[in-house]
Amino acid sequence: MYVADVSSPSLIAAAPTTLQQAGQLLAGETAANFFGDDILDVAQSRNVTAYVSRQLGLPSGSLDGAVSGARRDRTVDLCISNANSATALSGATTLGRAMSTGRARFVGAQMAKRTYVAVVSPASVSRASARSLLFDFALRFVLGLLVALGLGLLWDALDPNVRDERDLEEATGVPVLATLS
Amino acid sequence: MPAGTSTAMLFARLRLNLPDVRSLLVASARSSVSASTLATELAESAADWGLNVTLIEVQEPPAGNQKAGTRSTPTSLEGEERGDAAQSQRGVVERITSRPSSEGGEDSLAQALARPDRFFVVLGSGLLDSPATLLAVPEVDAVLIAARRGKTARSDLQDCRVEVERAGGKLAGAILLT
Numbered sequence: 043m044y045v046a047d048v049s050s051p052s053l054i055a056a057a058p059t060t061l062q063q064a065g066q067l068l069a070g071e072t073a074a075n076f077f078g079d080d081i082l083d084v085a086q087s088r089n090v091t092a093y094v095s096r097q098l099g100l101p102s103g104s105l106d107g108a109v110s111g112a113r114r115d116r117t118v119d120l121c122i123s124n125a126n127s128a129t130a131l132s133g134a135t136t137l138g139r140a141m142s143t144g145r146a147r148f149v150g151a152q153m154a155k156r157t158y159v160a161v162v163s164p165a166s167v168s169r170a171s172a173r174s175l176l177f178d179f180a181l182r183f184v185l186g187l188l189v190a191l192g193l194g195l196l197w198d199a200l201d202p203n204v205r206d207e208r209d210l211e212e213a214t215g216v217p218v219l220a221t222l223s
Numbered sequence: 224m225p226a227g228t229s230t231a232m233l234f235a236r237l238r239l240n241l242p243d244v245r246s247l248l249v250a251s252a253r254s255s256v257s258a259s260t261l262a263t264e265l266a267e268s269a270a271d272w273g274l275n276v277t278l279i280e281v282q283e284p285p286a287g288n289q290k291a292g293t294r295s296t297p298t299s300l301e302g303e304e305r306g307d308a309a310q311s312q313r314g315v316v317e318r319i320t321s322r323p324s325s326e327g328g329e330d331s332l333a334q335a336l337a338r339p340d341r342f343f344v345v346l347g348s349g350l351l352d353s354p355a356t357l358l359a360v361p362e363v364d365a366v367l368i369a370a371r372r373g374k375t376a377r378s379d380l381q382d383c384r385v386e387v388e389r390a391g392g393k394l395a396g397a398i399l400l401t
Contacts (some may be wrong), residue, residue, distance in 0.1 A: 095281050139386070202376045210397050213380035219232040219240075219396035222261065 071116070075202045077157050078113040084148050085109055085120050085141050093124075093147070097136045098129060105133060117162065134165035230261065231394070234268035241395055246336050246363040248281075250347030250356050251370065252379035257400060258369045262346035270314040274342040278318045279335060283355045309368065314342075321345075322355060332362050350383045360392035365374050369398045 084090060091105040111120040118135055124130040138161045140147070150152035204210045207218040237244065249262035259280075266278040321332045336343050345363055347356035360366055366387050368381060380397075387394045 196396055202374050202378060204370050204375050204377055204380065204399070205372060209377060210380065210399050213377040213384075214368055214370075214394060214397045215384050216368075216394050216396050218399055219236055220230075221399040221401060222230065222233070222401040 074116045074157075075113070078116055078118050080149065081118050081141055081145070081159065082111050082113050082120075084145075085111060085118075085137060087148075090137070090140060090148055093140060094133050094136045097140075098132055100129070108133075109137065123170055127169075131165055131167040134167075138165060227299055230264035231268045231271060234265055234270060234272065237396075238272065244364040244395070245341075246343035246345060246365075247395075248345040248347050248356070248359055248363040248366045248368060250350045250353075250368060250381045250383075252349060252351050252375055254349040254352060256349075256369050256371045256375060258348070259346050261369050261398065261400070262344050266316050266344040268318045269342045269344065270323055272314070273312045274314040275340060276314055276316045276342045276344060277335070278316055279332065279343060279345045280318065280320045281332070281345060281353070281355050281359050282320050282322050283348075283353060311326070321359075332359055336362055346388070350386055351379055357386060360387055360390040363392065365395035367394050368394060368398055369400055372399055372401045 086109045086112065088103075088106055091107075091109055092102055095102055095105050105122065105124070108123045109120060110123070111118060113119075118141075120134065122133040122137060122173060142159045142161050143158075145159055149157075170188050204213060207221060210218050237247070247265070249265060251257050251258040263278065266276045269276045319335065321335060332345075336345075343363070345359050347353065347359055348358075350356055350368070368380065368383055368387075384394060
């Protein structure tokens with residue numbers, strides 16, 4: 043499995059000179075963040091994956107669910123997973139182009155006109171590590187167990203009441219003669 | 224002793240381990256542990272052994288200046304007539320109440336316990352919240368402390384141990400109630 047990713051940022055560069063301009067800049071930044079989320083959602087839509095598949099000459103639906111990503115401030119990282127590294131790489135390149143220069147097709151001409159999106163870094167490909175996913179799962183599972191065990195021990199340590207004969211014997215200093223129910 | 228032991232087995236064990244004990248105080252750290260049920264059953268078990276038993280219920284002295292004392296109650300658990308030969312040798316259980324006082328007196332608990340040829344089970348309450356129960360501690364041969372699983376605090380039991388020792392009593396054993 044190969045993974046290729048491409049970053050599509052929305053950039054704003056201006057020096058605020060007045061409070062009004064600073065406010066506008068802040069509003070613009072917030073809007074850019076929202077638009078980054080939109081781009082991420084749109085990139086993962088079936089419409090876009092179908093478009094990328096067509097561009098690459100792949101069967102329809104072959105890239106469904108293959109796109110993932112994350113937004114960090116105004117930068118969006120997109121990733122395409124595919125068994126073929128060349129397909130993954132060209133898919134990511136096509137996806138980056140579709141979400142930047144070709145975004146009008148997916149977000150509408152008006153929205154495309156009001157926004158600025160550019161590819162920050164070219165797509166690259168690497169082998170997706172299934173082992174690391176398994177390791178992550180195992181690590182989380184073990185950590186979850188440890189936390190549960192820790193909470194159990196803490197609960198046990200904080201319980202001020204007697205629970206068994208040994209507890210009773212330790213507290214009273216005399217033998218427990220019977221346990222009656 | 225394994226879990227679920229009957230009171231009869233408990234009494235048998237007491238007789239084996241503490242053969243010279245003639246009076247037992249059954250108490251708990253705090254009230255509402257059902258120590259009274261345990262004491263009553265112990266008294267019945269003692270009677271089953273052929274002992275004449277006096278179950279003395281320790282009560283707090285009433286508010287005011289009333290004198291401490293011991294009295295029989297009409298609710299005495301008289302020995303029941305039973306058909307078979309083994310049970311005809313059963314002892315008699317009588318139930319009296321006592322209000323121990325630090326000043327003692329002619330009708331004090333000590334005097335009640337001095338009656339010969341009887342086995343005494345003194346039914347106390349919470350050692351930490353019943354002064355009368357604590358006053359009964361030095362009068363008896365041994366103290367049994369009952370604790371309820373999941374309800375009785377360890378710290379209370381440790382305090383009980385200290386209080387019993389301070390009062391000059393002997394803590395003979397503990398009973399876990401589930």
